[in-house]
Amino acid sequence: MTYTALLYDQTDGVATITLNRPERSNAFDQTMIAEMIDALKTVERDAQVRAVVLTGAGKNFCAGQDLAAALDLYREGARVNFGEHVRQSYNVIIAKIRTIEKPILAAINGAAAGAGLGLACACDLRYAAENAKFRMAFIGIALAPDSATSFFLPRLIGLGRATEMALTNAPLDAPTAQQYGLVHRVFAAEELMPQTRASARQLAHAPTQSIGLTKRAFNRALSADLDTILEYEALLQDIAANTADHREGVRAFIEKRAPEFKGT
Amino acid sequence: MAFEHILVTIEEALGLIQLNRPKVLNALNRAVMTELGQALADLEANDAVRCIVIYGNARAFSAGADIAEMQAATPVDMLRQNWIAQWERLRQLTKPTIAAVSGYCLGGGCELAMACDIIIASESAQFGQPEINLGVIPGAGGTQRLPRALGKSRAMELILTGKFIGAQEALARGLVSRVVPVEVYLEEAKSLAREIAAKAPVAVQFAKECVNKVFELPLGEGLEYERRHFYFLFSTEDQREGMRAFLAKRPAEWKGR
Numbered sequence: 001m002t003y004t005a006l007l008y009d010q011t012d013g014v015a016t017i018t019l020n021r022p023e024r025s026n027a028f029d030q031t032m033i034a035e036m037i038d039a040l041k042t043v044e045r046d047a048q049v050r051a052v053v054l055t056g057a058g059k060n061f062c063a064g065q066d067l068a069a070a071l072d073l074y075r076e077g078a079r080v081n082f083g084e085h086v087r088q089s090y091n092v093i094i095a096k097i098r099t100i101e102k103p104i105l106a107a108i109n110g111a112a113a114g115a116g117l118g119l120a121c122a123c124d125l126r127y128a129a130e131n132a133k134f135r136m137a138f139i140g141i142a143l144a145p146d147s148a149t150s151f152f153l154p155r156l157i158g159l160g161r162a163t164e165m166a167l168t169n170a171p172l173d174a175p176t177a178q179q180y181g182l183v184h185r186v187f188a189a190e191e192l193m194p195q196t197r198a199s200a201r202q203l204a205h206a207p208t209q210s211i212g213l214t215k216r217a218f219n220r221a222l223s224a225d226l227d228t229i230l231e232y233e234a235l236l237q238d239i240a241a242n243t244a245d246h247r248e249g250v251r252a253f254i255e256k257r258a259p260e261f262k263g264t
Numbered sequence: 265m266a267f268e269h270i271l272v273t274i275e276e277a278l279g280l281i282q283l284n285r286p287k288v289l290n291a292l293n294r295a296v297m298t299e300l301g302q303a304l305a306d307l308e309a310n311d312a313v314r315c316i317v318i319y320g321n322a323r324a325f326s327a328g329a330d331i332a333e334m335q336a337a338t339p340v341d342m343l344r345q346n347w348i349a350q351w352e353r354l355r356q357l358t359k360p361t362i363a364a365v366s367g368y369c370l371g372g373g374c375e376l377a378m379a380c381d382i383i384i385a386s387e388s389a390q391f392g393q394p395e396i397n398l399g400v401i402p403g404a405g406g407t408q409r410l411p412r413a414l415g416k417s418r419a420m421e422l423i424l425t426g427k428f429i430g431a432q433e434a435l436a437r438g439l440v441s442r443v444v445p446v447e448v449y450l451e452e453a454k455s456l457a458r459e460i461a462a463k464a465p466v467a468v469q470f471a472k473e474c475v476n477k478v479f480e481l482p483l484g485e486g487l488e489y490e491r492r493h494f495y496f497l498f499s500t501e502d503q504r505e506g507m508r509a510f511l512a513k514r515p516a517e518w519k520g521r
Contacts, residue, residue, distance in 0.1 A: 216445070239447045 005032035007057065008039055013050040013204035014197065015043045021066075022058025028115060029069035033089040040096040050204040050263050052100070053196055054123060055107035056116075064114025064137055064147075082143075090115050090147040097122040098219055101212025103203040107196040108183065111171075113137040118147025121156060124215065125199065126183040129192040134172040134182060136165045155222070157182050207245035208263035269296040272303045277314040277461035278454060279307035279359075282321075289327035290320045292372045294347045296330075301350040308357050314461035314468070316357070317453050318380060319364035320373075322388070322446050328371025331398065348404045354379045355476075358469045360460050364453035365389045366446050370428065375404040378413065381472060383440040384456060385431045386449035391439060392428035412479060413439040464502040465520040 007018040017039050019026035028036075043049045056062050073080050097104055097119070106123035114137035120126055136153075138145050145153075145166060154162040157180040165172060174186045187195050203211070213236045221229050240246055245261045252259035271282040281303050283290040290296075300318075307313045320326055334342075354361065354376075363377035366386035374391050377383050393406040401407060402423065411419035414429075414437045422429065431443040444452045460468060470493040477486050497503050501519050509516035 235444050235448055235452075239445060 001035065001038045003035045003039070005029065006035045006039055008042075010046075010049060012201055013048060014053060014200040015039075015046070015049040015051075016053040016055065016197075016200075017043070018055050018057050019062050020057045022056075022060070024066050024068075025060040025063035025111060026056040026058070026116070027063040027066035027069070028089070029066045032066075033093070036093055037089075037096065040093065040100065043102065044096070044100045047263070050102060050206075050208045051200040052102055052104045053107055053200050054104060054119065055193070055196070056109050058110070060110035060116075061106070061108045061112040061132065062116025062119055063111060064116045064118075067141070086146045090118065094118060094122045094148045098215070101215060102208055103200070103206070103211050105196055105200050105203075107192055108132045108134075109189070109192055111135065114149075115147040118145075118149045118152070121152035121182075122148055127185050127187060127192060127196045127199070128174045128177060128183040129189040130174050130186050131189055132174045132177070132183075132186075134165075134177050136169055139166060140169045151222075153182075156180075205261060207243070207249065207259075207261040209243050209245060210240055213240050267299045267303065269293075270299050270303060272306070274307075274310070274313060275454070276458075277312065278457050279303075279310065279313040279316040280454075281307075281316065281318045283319070283326055286321055286323070288330070289324035289368055290373065291328060291330040292326055292376065293330035293333045294345055297347040297350040301353050304353055304357060308359060314359065314465060315457040316359055316361045317364055317450075317457050318361060318376070319450055319453065320366070322366045322386065324368040324373070325363065325365040325377060325389070326370070326373025327368040328373050328394070351375065351379050351404045358472070360457075360468060360472055362453050362457050364450050365391075365440070366449050371395055371402065371406070372404055375402060375406045375409065378409040378439075379405060381475075382456070383434075384449060384453040385434060385440040385443045386446040387431050387443055388446050389431040389434065389440070389443070390428040391434050392426065393423045394426035394428075396424060397426040410439075413437065462518075464500075464506060464516070464518045466500050466502060467497055467506075470497060 005019070005021050007016075007020045009016045009018075017036070019032065021027065021029070021032060043052050070085070073082060073085060103125065104123045105125045105127065106120040108120055108126060108128040110129065110131060111133045112120045113135040117134055117136060120134075136145065136149060138149075153165065161180055164170070172180070172182065174183065177183045178186045185195070217229070217233060217236055220232055224232070244264045248261060249259045269283070269285055271284045273280045281300065283296065285291060285296065304316070307316050360382070361380040362382045362384060363380035364384050365377050367388050367390065369377050369389055370392045371394055374393055393402045393410060395402050395406070407423060410423060413419070414422070418437065421427070431440065434440045435443045442452065474490045474493055477489050481489060501521050502516075505518065506516045
């Protein structure tokens with residue numbers, strides 16, 4: 001698939017997906033949604049890819065749904081079927097990000113709003129430029145949360161802060177977002193991509209299956225009881241313990257050298 | 265006997281049957297069902313085998329019947345071929361059967377899994393009876409077994425819409441007994457099978473028969489059925505051995521008589 005709304009780059013085991021509609025603040029139209037789903041499937045399948053960076057072209061990360069591109073949902077007199085739109089677009093994208101068994105880093109280079117905030121929240125690591133801004137946005141146009149913002153935001157920053165963000169629609173600046181735990185690190189704008197790439201390259205040399213199993217465990221733990229999780233961890237540990245990377249890890253530990261993980 | 269569409273292996277006390285048409289997501293046709301029936305008869309007759317595991321591959325247990333084969337069939341064709349009757353053979357087995365399910369488990373595949381005694385699912389398993397979308401209905405037990413597993417309302421919804429449910433819902437509703445990661449689902453099923461295979465064989469057979477009577481008999485008759493089998497087991501050497509071993513705090517050694 002050739003992309004028109006995304007840029008896709010693959011270097012040194014790191015795939016970088018850049019949302020590329022800067023004139024629309026990288027808001028999602030149908031093309032970008034379809035391409036995003038395709039790009040996520042590509043990084044999932046390609047064994048060469050061992051880390052993923054998501055970022056936006058231009059001044060913004062992602063402004064969420066491009067309303068101007070969704071006007072056909074609002075035909076005169078017809079019932080607006082936004083639910084089906086969400087099911088077929090953001091639900092697929094967010095679920096994919098969570099279930100891809102590779103580390104996914106968001107490099108938030110500017111505004112992240114609505115589904116754009118959801119996209120960032122679903123990633124495994126969030127690095128922000130100091131000019132980045134975070135906004136729920138839904139209430140501004142009288143919508144309800146989607147893109148799992150109602151799931152991840154309260155878990156990341158607490159119910160109280162998430163509720164305030166959602167109800168007041170006030171933007172959070174990058175330092176506050178970091179203080180709240182919404183982003184892991186904040187960099188000067190020009191430092192954001194080099195730093196994110198460096199982290200991604202490092203993660204691309206990590207034991208990828210371990211990372212995948214960690215994501216699986218955390219996903220499950222978000223909605224399971226202790227007994228279930230203890231048993232689940234035992235099953236995952238069996239899988240991890242039988243990987244080549246684990247054998248390499250043990251060997252390197254005994255030989256007192258740095259391990260060379262291959263992601264297998 | 266060599267089979268073309270399935271792989272049969274015997275691992276100590278386990279009889280393993282793998283549906284082996286990966287290119288067509290293990291679609292079930294007459295040939296597969298005939299081979300499956302033959303393999304089940306062989307394993308049932310093999311005294312070394314104590315438990316049977318049926319599985320497909322990570323992507324599909326079985327996506328259902330081979331539609332291409334059925335498309336032009338007349339009622340008389342269907343009646344004459346009557347390959348659905350192979351399901352009856354599964355029902356009449358005295359040995360416990362475990363379906364190890366990953367990926368698609370739909371239509372005839374879902375019916376096959378439900379005809380087994382226990383279903384172990386991988387996290388990617390999806391269950392459904394999509395026959396309605398082909399202008400027919402489930403024909404090998406789907407309308408009868410799915411409501412017994414899921415309850416009427418949810419089963420009716422699935423059968424009337426052809427929608428699928430995932431492994432976690434199947435677990436929550438009791439259609440499957442365990443959900444485990446895809447990497448280990450087959451090993452999990454085998455290890456459960458080994459555990460069952462190590463129990464007293466006559467007791468295992470009776471226990472299976474009694475549980476299955478739940479779906480056939482009113483409670484009073486079911487309790488009666490169970491009680492008679494319970495009393496009968498006191499005529500076996502294994503009952504003596506089992507209770508002696510329990511009191512002596514040592515593992516029992518089963519004789520199967």
